[in-house]
Amino acid sequence: MKVTINDVAKHAGVSIKTVSRVTNNEPSVKQVTIDKVNSAIKALNYQPNLAARNLAGTKSYVIGFIYDNPNAYYIIDMQNGILSACKDLGYELLIHPCNSTAANICKELTDLVKHNRLSGLVLTPPLSEDPVILAALDEIDANYVRIIAGEKVDTNNGLAVLVNDRSGAISITQHLIDLGHKHIAFLSGDHEHASTKERLAGYKQALTNNQLSINDDFIIDGKYSFESGVQGAKDLLKQRTRPTAIVACNDEIAAGALFAARLEGVDIPAEISIVGFEDSPFSRQTWPKLTTVHQPNEEIAHIATELLIAKRKDKPAQLGKVFLPEPVIRDSTTQVRG
Amino acid sequence: MKVTINDVAKHAGVSIKTVSRVTNNEPSVKQVTIDKVNSAIKALNYQPNLAARNLAGTKSYVIGFIYDNPNAYYIIDMQNGILSACKDLGYELLIHPCNSTAANICKELTDLVKHNRLSGLVLTPPLSEDPVILAALDEIDANYVRIIAGEKVDTNNGLAVLVNDRSGAISITQHLIDLGHKHIAFLSGDHEHASTKERLAGYKQALTNNQLSINDDFIIDGKYSFESGVQGAKDLLKQRTRPTAIVACNDEIAAGALFAARLEGVDIPAEISIVGFEDSPFSRQTWPKLTTVHQPNEEIAHIATELLIAKRKDKPAQLGKVFLPEPVIRDSTTQVRG
DNA sequence: GCCATAAGATATAACGATATAGTGCGAAGT
DNA sequence: ACTTCGCACTATATCGTTATATCTTATGGC
Structure with missing residues (x-):
């Protein structure tokens, strides 16, 4: 029933070690022998037993x-x-x-x-x-x-x-700048994630590249969560001069910002543009659908x-x-x- | 370095088979011996090797x-x-x-x-x-x-x-009926899923329980997707008598329905109530937050x-x-x- | 032509568990 | 008192690979 390395060896007329050499692409086997073994493997539909490999070898696969x-x-x-x-x-x-x-x-x-x-x-x-x-x-x-x-x-x-992430943040921020935005805010994710630092750096870089000033009141600390997005956007909307655009550190934060905007009766995108980061499926399931940065x-x-x-x-x-x-x-x- | 069954056996002064019996809760071992073996296992911090078990035994774990x-x-x-x-x-x-x-x-x-x-x-x-x-x-x-x-x-x-699912659908539909809704529509999921059939049956049951008629125009075929929810809700909103409430077969469909409602300028829940099914995280991230059915x-x-x-x-x-x-x-x- | 060396292959010991067969010993049956 | 049985346990084969040591045969150098 079960095909083992012994069956293959017998079928090919070689030792089991030779079969092992072939299956592991090890050197010191003639091409003729390799072919013999491979056709035996195919003929018998041999599949190496993982547990045995694991037990005997140094690799666990x-x-x-x-x-x-x-x-x-x-x-x-x-x-x-x-x-x-x-x-x-x-x-x-x-x-x-x-x-x-x-x-x-x-x-x-x-x-x-x-x-x-x-x-x-x-x-x-x-x-x-x-x-x-x-x-x-x-x-x-x-x-x-x-x-x-x-x-x-x-x-x-x-x-x-x-x-x-930095280049992604530069691109998406540039997109907002190209749309004429000058007051662009940033909702950050957890600071333990390097992505937060990189995305923030990209955001700042894009502003600088376009001779726009960096406004610290527009950079809000937060976490990678919907609730953090809600809170961050609320804080932004309370400020004397509201931003006209928000870069959220990921889609969840952006969805939270969308939610907060609706709470305050602010129309997106007419009054404020919002972008996310990640292109997760729900960025297509929000209202309006999120502009975001795609990660494969x-x-x-x-x-x-x-x-x-x-x-x-x-x-x-x-x-x-x-x-x-x-x-x-x-x-x-x-x-x-x- | 690595602790094996042999080490445990030696430490406990028994054979490896006895150790095996203990670790597998097999019968025919005296309590005294079990205790001896267990304390040896604890002392050496022994963990059975999965590959070996797999190879030797009939169970793979x-x-x-x-x-x-x-x-x-x-x-x-x-x-x-x-x-x-x-x-x-x-x-x-x-x-x-x-x-x-x-x-x-x-x-x-x-x-x-x-x-x-x-x-x-x-x-x-x-x-x-x-x-x-x-x-x-x-x-x-x-x-x-x-x-x-x-x-x-x-x-x-x-x-x-x-x-x-049937009882869940009955409960959530009853919730809508308790709110005074009489024109309740249903957005179905894939018909290959038995859940769709059950949830539909529960919806119908709840209507029947309350002497409400079942309107076939209010039961829309669909799939378990956001897009299907969008399309289904659009179809419902076009009808001469609009439903005042929608039971969606899952949260994604409900999110789609929410989206379609916004497209048509219909306020949720003021004009139409919508419920989902599943209580997935994004049911808390929509606007408004979804009433749904929780599955643990x-x-x-x-x-x-x-x-x-x-x-x-x-x-x-x-x-x-x-x-x-x-x-x-x-x-x-x-x-x-x- | 002979030895050193490497290439190509083999035989067999490991790996660490479980499974099988077998042993010793006390209790029960006749 | 002698077999029989079953419990508690041991010794060892076994699973299907890889790793190690060894053997054989070609190849090249002098």
């Missing part, structure tokens, strides 16, 4: 996805991207939601890696940006790829996929996983890749009123 | 979560519920998103079970309601628990956790997983459990206008 993020859309996209890369490369995925601020988070993660002998980890913010956690993982020599906000790949990053999360996760697995195969080490988020113009932004 | 559902909130909730049960019981989770209408879906799932020797499957709609898929799984004698819409546990269901998805998934694993342990077979979704009153419903 299992990668872990570690996250601490309440954004379901983001997580699902990431999972799907990782999963598609895993499927292509014969790996399996272990998902591990966690609390990055838990006291024992380092032990939790290192135990996870050790107990499951994980081949690698995909880390998302804020875990991917926490030096204490990274140090703990380095100590046990764990493989990981970080998904982080940043502008260019460099060796200090380790293996990383960068999302250039599934692709980001796919590439990250490929990098991670490639590293283990000792291929020419590619250190990372940078993604440029692009604006998506919908209905929550318009020309500033004369 | 891995359960699969199979889903075909674009609703990220739902999936994340389910994953978390399954994961928490798995953690308690020493199991691992393999997630498997798929396309339930793919031609080779049966082979895909049976191969998945066979190749990973999955201990069991958690199936969600529409997969959990597809007789062809269930038959294929029965054929290979796979263990599974179904999460389905229904009213009572019975042996025909196999292992199942039921969500009494995480708990449902947790219980389902416990049932699944308990079955494999040959405990007194409990067949299932029924959940009653309850209305959550927010701001999208109000007294009908005099």
Whole structure:
């Protein structure tokens, strides 16, 4: 019933180690032999047993996805991207939601890696940006790829996929400036996320690029949540000079700002334009539909996983890749009123 | 470095088989011996190696979560519920998103079970309601628990956790009737989902219970999507006599209806009350916040997983459990206008 | 032509659990 | 008193791979 490596070896007339060499792309096998083995594998529909590989070998063929993020859309996209890369490369995925601020988070993660002998980890913010956690993982020599906000790949990053949030923020802010807005506010996300810092920097950069002054009253501290968006927008609307546009640090905050505007009877976009960041599905389900910045999360996760697995195969080490988020113009932004 | 069963056996002064018996709660071990072994396990911080268990034993200690559902909130909730049960019981989770209408879906799932020797499957709609898929799984004698819409546990269901969507729909429709609404419309979800049928039946039941007539023009076919909600609500708003309230088959459809109402300049809830179903996070992020029906998805998934694993342990077979979704009153419903 | 070396393959020991067969010993049956 | 039985436990085979050590055969250098 079950086809094992022994069956393949017998069928191909070679030893099991040779079959193992072929399935693992190891050197020292003649092409003729490789072909013999491969056709035996195909003929018998052989699939290596993961548990046995795991037990005998040093690689587990299992990668872990570690996250601490309440954004379901983001997580699902990431999972799907990782999963598609895993499927292509014969790996399996272990998902591990966690609390990055838990006291024992380092032990939790290192135990996870050790107990499951994980081949690698995909880390998302804020875990991917926490030096204490990274140090703990380095100590046990764990493989990981970080998904982080940043502008260019460099060796200090380790293996990383960068999302250039700054450039995305510059583009979307420029979009507002191009519409004639001069009083543009910023609703920030959690400060533990580097993305918040980068998006804020991009917002400021765009203002500066256009000789617009930076008004500190227009930069509101907050968190990556709907409620924070509601509160932040309320605060903005109370000010003597109201902004004519708001850059929200993500779509949820933007949705909260939309909500607050409605509470105060402010029409969006006629009176105030609002933009989000992320292009999550619900940015298409608000009224009006949100202008936002698109991040190809599934692709980001796919590439990250490929990098991670490639590293283990000792291929020419590619250190990372940078993604440029692009604006998506919908209905929550318009020309500033004369 | 790594603690194995041999270390535990040596430390406790027994054979490895005895340790195995203790860790698996098998009979024929004296209490004194059990205590000795357990204290050795604790002293050495022993954790059984999953790969070895998997390879040697008949159980894999891995359960699969199979889903075909674009609703990220739902999936994340389910994953978390399954994961928490798995953690308690020493199991691992393999997630498997798929396309339930793919031609080779049966082979895909049976191969998945066979190749990973999955201990069991958690199936969600529409997969959990597809007789062809269930038959294929029965054929290979796979263990599974179904999460389905229904009213009572019975042996025909196999292992199942039921969500009494009908009662939820009755309650929420009754809420509208209690507010004085007599012209209540229904926006349906996909007809492949039993939940659609059940929710429609509950809606009708509530009308009947209150001697209100069922108007077929007020029952609009659709799908579980925002766009479908937009279209359905548009159709309703065009009718000669507009409904004063709408029951949407889920929150996404309700959000779509909200959007369509705004497009047409119809005030919610002043002119029309709208209710959703599911209580997903974004039902709190719409304007106005949605009145909806709460489903404890995480708990449902947790219980389902416990049932699944308990079955494999040959405990007194409990067949299932029924959940009653309850209305959550927010701001999208109000007294009908005099 | 002979030895050193590498390439290509094999035989077999691990990996860390569970499963199977078997042992010793006290209690019960005749 | 002698077998029989069942409980509590041990010794060891086993699962399906990878890893290690070893063997054989070609290849090149002198």
